[in-house]
Amino acid sequence: MSTTTEEAPAQRGRPSNPGERVAEWADGRLGLYKFAKSNLRKVFPDHWSFMLGEICLYSFTILILTGVYLTLFFHPSMNEVVYHGSYTPLQGVRMSEAYSSTLHISFDVRGGLLVRQIHHWSALIFIAAMIVHMMRVFFTGSFRKPREINWLFGWTLLFLGMFTGFTGYSLPDDLLSGTGVRFMEGAILSVPIVGTYLSMFLFGGEFPGHDFVGRFYSIHILLLPGMMAGLLVLHLILVFFHKHTQFPGAGKTEKNVVGAPFFPIYTAKAGGFFFIVFGVIAAIAAVATVNPIWEMGPYRPDQVSTGAQPDWYMGFSEGLIRVMPGWEIRAWGHTLVLGVFIPLMIFPLVMMSIAAYPFIEAWVTGDKSEHHLADRPRNRPVRTGIGVAWLTVYFILLIGGGNDIFATHFHLSINAITWFVRVSFFVAPVITYWITKRICLGLQRRDRDKVLHGRETGIIKRLPHGEFIEVHEPLSQQQLHVLTAHAQPKPLTLAPEVDENGVARKAGPIAKVQARLSQNWYGEHSQIPKPTAEEYEEITSGHGHH
Amino acid sequence: MAALVVLLFALAATGGLYAALAPAPKAQAQDSGQQSLAIEQGKKLYDVGCASCHNSNGQGSDDGPSLVGVGSAAVDFQVGTGRMPAQQPGPQVEKKKVIYTQAQIDQLAAYIASLGPGPAAPTKDQYSPADADVAKGGELFRTNCSQCHNFVGKGGALTHGKFAPSLKGSSSKHIYEAMQTGPQNMPSFPDSTMPSKDKADIIAYLHAVDTAQSPNPGGFTLGSLGPVSEGLFAWVFGLGTLLGLAVWLAARNTKAKKS
Ligand code: HEM
Numbered sequence: 058m059s060t061t062t063e064e065a066p067a068q069r070g071r072p073s074n075p076g077e078r079v080a081e082w083a084d085g086r087l088g089l090y091k092f093a094k095s096n097l098r099k100v101f102p103d104h105w106s107f108m109l110g111e112i113c114l115y116s117f118t119i120l121i122l123t124g125v126y127l128t129l130f131f132h133p134s135m136n137e138v139v140y141h142g143s144y145t146p147l148q149g150v151r152m153s154e155a156y157s158s159t160l161h162i163s164f165d166v167r168g169g170l171l172v173r174q175i176h177h178w179s180a181l182i183f184i185a186a187m188i189v190h191m192m193r194v195f196f197t198g199s200f201r202k203p204r205e206i207n208w209l210f211g212w213t214l215l216f217l218g219m220f221t222g223f224t225g226y227s228l229p230d231d232l233l234s235g236t237g238v239r240f241m242e243g244a245i246l247s248v249p250i251v252g253t254y255l256s257m258f259l260f261g262g263e264f265p266g267h268d269f270v271g272r273f274y275s276i277h278i279l280l281l282p283g284m285m286a287g288l289l290v291l292h293l294i295l296v297f298f299h300k301h302t303q304f305p306g307a308g309k310t311e312k313n314v315v316g317a318p319f320f321p322i323y324t325a326k327a328g329g330f331f332f333i334v335f336g337v338i339a340a341i342a343a344v345a346t347v348n349p350i351w352e353m354g355p356y357r358p359d360q361v362s363t364g365a366q367p368d369w370y371m372g373f374s375e376g377l378i379r380v381m382p383g384w385e386i387r388a389w390g391h392t393l394v395l396g397v398f399i400p401l402m403i404f405p406l407v408m409m410s411i412a413a414y415p416f417i418e419a420w421v422t423g424d425k426s427e428h429h430l431a432d433r434p435r436n437r438p439v440r441t442g443i444g445v446a447w448l449t450v451y452f453i454l455l456i457g458g459g460n461d462i463f464a465t466h467f468h469l470s471i472n473a474i475t476w477f478v479r480v481s482f483f484v485a486p487v488i489t490y491w492i493t494k495r496i497c498l499g500l501q502r503r504d505r506d507k508v509l510h511g512r513e514t515g516i517i518k519r520l521p522h523g524e525f526i527e528v529h530e531p532l533s534q535q536q537l538h539v540l541t542a543h544a545q546p547k548p549l550t551l552a553p554e555v556d557e558n559g560v561a562r563k564a565g566p567i568a569k570v571q572a573r574l575s576q577n578w579y580g581e582h583s584q585i586p587k588p589t590a591e592e593y594e595e596i597t598s599g600h601g602h603h
Numbered sequence: 604m605a606a607l608v609v610l611l612f613a614l615a616a617t618g619g620l621y622a623a624l625a626p627a628p629k630a631q632a633q634d635s636g637q638q639s640l641a642i643e644q645g646k647k648l649y650d651v652g653c654a655s656c657h658n659s660n661g662q663g664s665d666d667g668p669s670l671v672g673v674g675s676a677a678v679d680f681q682v683g684t685g686r687m688p689a690q691q692p693g694p695q696v697e698k699k700k701v702i703y704t705q706a707q708i709d710q711l712a713a714y715i716a717s718l719g720p721g722p723a724a725p726t727k728d729q730y731s732p733a734d735a736d737v738a739k740g741g742e743l744f745r746t747n748c749s750q751c752h753n754f755v756g757k758g759g760a761l762t763h764g765k766f767a768p769s770l771k772g773s774s775s776k777h778i779y780e781a782m783q784t785g786p787q788n789m790p791s792f793p794d795s796t797m798p799s800k801d802k803a804d805i806i807a808y809l810h811a812v813d814t815a816q817s818p819n820p821g822g823f824t825l826g827s828l829g830p831v832s833e834g835l836f837a838w839v840f841g842l843g844t845l846l847g848l849a850v851w852l853a854a855r856n857t858k859a860k861k862s
Contacts, residue, residue: 103853104853105846105849105850105852105853105854106849107853108849108852108853109846109849111849112842112845112849145737145738145811146737146738146741146808146811146812147738147741148737148738149738150738150741150742163820163821164820170820170821174821174822178837178841181833181834181837181841182837182841182842182845185837185838185841185842186842186845189842189846232745232749232754233754233829233830326852329852330848330849330852333845333848333852334845337841337844337845337848338841341836341840341841343822344822344823345821345822345823345825345836345840346819346820346821346822346823346824346825346827347821347833348830348833349820349821349824349827351820352754352755352812352827353754354741354742354745354754357745357746359746360745360746360749361749361750362745362749362750362753362754362829363749363750363751363752363753363759363760363767364753364754364757364759364828364829364831365829366829366830366831367830368830368833368834369830369831369833369834369835369837369838370834372830372831372834455834458831459831460760461759461760462760462828462829462831462832464760464764464766465758465759465760465766468764469764470694470762470763470764471760471761471762471763471764472762472763473764
């Protein structure tokens with residue numbers, strides 16, 4: 058029971074301007090002023106790589122807008138019809154209603170083909186942008202506490218994005234997408250014991266049946282985008298709430314954010330950027346064909362074409378299947394198709410390890426503190442190496458997935474490419490990891506030299522006694538900050554074998570592994586000590602030789 | 604527009620050339636005397652250009668298969684697309700510049716056809732009849748050919764560096780003959796499994812979708828190769844452009860404005 062009496066809000070005097078009146082009215086009910094005051098001035102740091110998330114956001118928005126237009130004309134039905142539209146090479150061909158309505162959109166709906174192409178190009182760009190955005194977050198360590206949850210949200214968006222793309226690609230029921238769905242059916246069938254059941258469940262009977270387009274349609278336009286929209290909002294709320302990370306620099310600390318205020322500068326920029334993204338994608342869609350379903354013909358299980366690939370973001374799984382030897386185990390009247398099942402298992406394994414990465418790294422380094430300054434990738438050679446190794450594997454699998462196209466266009470043998478992919482799948486990531494780590498350490502060494510000896514100016518001076526020296530210019534405060542702001546943590550060590558009371562203690566095997574990994578992460582072979590303040594003093598106080 | 608004019612000129616020029624160079628329609632009486640003359644001429648050409656690999660009288664050797672019974676269609680295709688005489692060894696004999704005139708090719712064909720009966724080169728109303736059905740041809744193509752040659756005949760890879768070539772630019776006659784004779788790694792589609800009418804439909808389909816005149820309603824086709832070239836394009840031109848613009852936009856901040 059409160060005894061204080063609320064004072065009636067001070068009468069501000071009725072605004073004369075109608076706009077202000079509406080604002081007053083809304084504020085009275087929603088508390089907009091207060092919200093706006095505290096949030097519109099929120100600061101966003103400036104860096105091009107922080108705009109990658111925006112590219113994702115805008116291409117997603119474009120996908121929704123164009124997708125809604127397409128739903129107005131698309132018929133998600135597998136009923137058979139005979140085509141009588143305006144594309145002559147398919148006149149009189151039997152096809153599903155889904156395929157014929159997609160032809161209708163492409164040739165008979167005003168702007169239909171353009172919208173279809175914008176929709177498909179933005180899907181390809183959306184997921185590419187997500188991958189690059191994820192790699193930005195990864196290489197700068199922006200997934201560390203407190204942002205691990207947001208990493209998981211982002212990861213889920215990537216995962217859902219891939220499946221939204223896949224289901225969308227399957228909707229037109231053309232020969233290419235049908236082949237893709239057939240591929241998926243094969244993968245499902247390879248699951249031991251429940252595979253056949255799962256496939257029957259998904260397709261409502263024997264493949265292809267009469268159901269899957271309708272089912273994929275609900276998933277593609279309702280379920281997955283709905284989940285993504287929700288997650289996206291949460292993702293952005295968390296970015297807002299945690300505040301954005303920033304790169305080290307003068308005046309930038311773990312405790313502040315330096316940048317432009319959300320409103321008006323950031324919103325103006327972001328709004329402009331939305332139109333740029335829309336413009337670029339629309340321009341691409343206006344000049345370049347994507348998924349010309351009219352060339353592919355309707356899906357029929359007895360037909361297939363060479364060059365049948367999924368869209369690029371599923372390319373790595375195509376690659377896994379293409380390069381995997383066709384192993385099989387037959388026993389007790391059953392066949393275990395390892396050639397398909399092993400790739401099918403690698404897929405979730407890779408996805409899971411991406412999701413778990415922030416937690417793995419925190420465990421290895423024993424790092425429990427909050428981070429708001431983004432790492433420069435060179436200062437974390439092991440993480441950067443892992444990232445590059447992952448990208449290497451991913452890229453190699455993409456080559457595997459397109460092995461036939463690479464064979465015909467570079468005049469290579471498809472078998473040679475397949476063997477190259479098989480070997481590099483194991484060898485190349487090790488090599489790129491090692492090279493990346495070396496490069497990072499080299500860059501750290503250069504940073505150290507720059508801090509201590511300044512920037513090489515390229516100006517050569519001759520001293521009175523004839524010696525030539527190059528003039529070095531000391532770095533600015535800003536540059537010094539950039540080069541030295543990072544912490545250089547010590548690796549975890551095992552507690553001494555015998556504690557202070559002389560009682561023997563045994564470290565468990567897990568703790569040992571942790572200490573080994575941590576040593577690898579932050580040990581002396583993984584970082585070049587940055588100059589200490591004393592070293593800097595000593596050298597810059599004039600005793601240095603140049 | 605300019606392209607159209609050039610095209611018309613080119614068409615007119617080739618038409619004129621054809622009229623000038625084509626052998627005047629011979630009298631119906633293509634008597635056996637002329638026939639045996641052609642065979643004799645063909646044998647001479649054969650002994651110079653082909654016997655080194657295919658052996659005398661087309662009996663075959665380690666360097667080339669027997670030609671007895673391959674028929675005039677095979678010769679017209681192989682020599683007419685420049686595959687024969689074969690040259691450098693490789694995963695497969697590829698098409699190259701044709702070195703014989705059509706008249707000489709006909710003589711070679713007559714000679715080899717005389718060695719044993721085989722599929723004869725088709726006539727014009729076999730490979731381009733007036734009533735070919737493009738849509739049916741498309742279905743036949745997707746059932747029989749696209750697994751090697753891609754949806755619209757852009758070609759595809761086979762094992763160990765062999766490949767099914769792009770069909771763009773193949774003449775109707777050669778497409779027909781390829782189906783009749785099944786060169787190298789291509790299966791043959793004799794009239795017993797694929798009637799002449801079906802072959803003509805396939806040819807009509809290829810002409811509708813895979814020539815310079817075929818419409819490209821979506822803009823540049825990126826080779827009609829499917830998602831690989833599209834993905835590459837999305838990364839390089841789509842995301843590449845957007846990243847460039849992001850860098851540009853980020854550089855245009857309040858700090859960067861000097862003064
Ligand atoms: C629908 C897809 C996505 C959208 C629309 C999106 C949007 C954004 C935006 C606008 C930002 C702030 C600006 C920036 O840092 O670029 C951001 C930050 C972030 N995103 Fe995403 N993102 C998506 C997917 C992902 C993915 C796949 C991951 C990683 C698995 C991820 C992880 C993060 C993290 C950890 C941050 C915070 C970064 C920081 O504060 O430095 N996001 N996201």
